[in-house]
Amino acid sequence: MKHNKNKKKNKNIPPIKNLEDITEKEQIKQIEVTKYITQAFTTLTGNPRLFIPDEIHKTPLRIYKAYKELFECAINHYKLPATTTHNPDENSDTTSLTTTFNTTYNGIVAHINIPIASVCAHHFLPYFGYAHLFYIPNKKKLGLSKIPRLIRYLAHQPSSQEELTDFIIDKLDEILKSKGIMLIIECIHTCEAIRGVKINNAITITSAVRGVFRTNNNARLEALSIYEQSKTKLSI
Numbered sequence: 001m002k003h004n005k006n007k008k009k010n011k012n013i014p015p016i017k018n019l020e021d022i023t024e025k026e027q028i029k030q031i032e033v034t035k036y037i038t039q040a041f042t043t044l045t046g047n048p049r050l051f052i053p054d055e056i057h058k059t060p061l062r063i064y065k066a067y068k069e070l071f072e073c074a075i076n077h078y079k080l081p082a083t084t085t086h087n088p089d090e091n092s093d094t095t096s097l098t099t100t101f102n103t104t105y106n107g108i109v110a111h112i113n114i115p116i117a118s119v120c121a122h123h124f125l126p127y128f129g130y131a132h133l134f135y136i137p138n139k140k141k142l143g144l145s146k147i148p149r150l151i152r153y154l155a156h157q158p159s160s161q162e163e164l165t166d167f168i169i170d171k172l173d174e175i176l177k178s179k180g181i182m183l184i185i186e187c188i189h190t191c192e193a194i195r196g197v198k199i200n201n202a203i204t205i206t207s208a209v210r211g212v213f214r215t216n217n218n219a220r221l222e223a224l225s226i227y228e229q230s231k232t233k234l235s236i
């Protein structure tokens with residue numbers, strides 16, 4: 001069998017117990033990726049026993065699963081999802097994430113303090129914080145619960161915060177086609193906090209502005225005033 005042959009070929013990797021009910025193609029992918037993760041650590045440390053103790057025996061598999069979740073958007077080739085697969089808390093909701101509703105509302109919709117987490121493309125270390133979205137509908141609005149789920153999904157890729165901010169606002173406006181849209185993201189980067197310069201209180205803030213928020217000062221100031229009054233203090 002193809003799968004057995006693959007297992008035999010990779011006999012140096014720790015056996016993976018309790019493989020879930022997944023396809024053979026997925027099992028092969030899982031075995032390959034966990035093998036490389038094991039090899040990376042053993043090459044780095046020169047300690048082939050690193051993964052032998054019970055508690056970290058399954059660590060390469062756990063890393064594989066974490067990456068699968070954290071890179072979901074990249075794995076899906078950056079396409080907008082119909083639904084996301086890594087929302088265990090919300091898997092009863094099967095409505096498409098990109099479904100919009102008609103609206104006659106003409107004011108600012110502000111959805112702020114949305115938790116966001118991504119992985120920096122430079123170090124593959126997480127950065128996390130909050131996203132704040134403002135838009136003025138052009139006859140279409142997104143369900144409120146869709147916004148955080150879309151942002152969470154879109155951030156699941158190796159990224160830099162600057163480009164991620166543009167990427168998310170463009171994808172959201174692909175759905176909304178709003179009169180104006182603004183996105184502020186504020187994050188703490190663990191690659192800056194725990195290594196290198198080791199500063200754990202620096203917050204990186206990025207913003208992307210489109211449509212009426214760019215051309216009309218009053219609209220932008222109104223959105224910024226909402227942000228100033230409501231923003232969450234970020235710290236680790």
Ligand SMILES: [Zn+2]
Binds near residue numbers: 124125
């Ligand atoms: Zn980094």
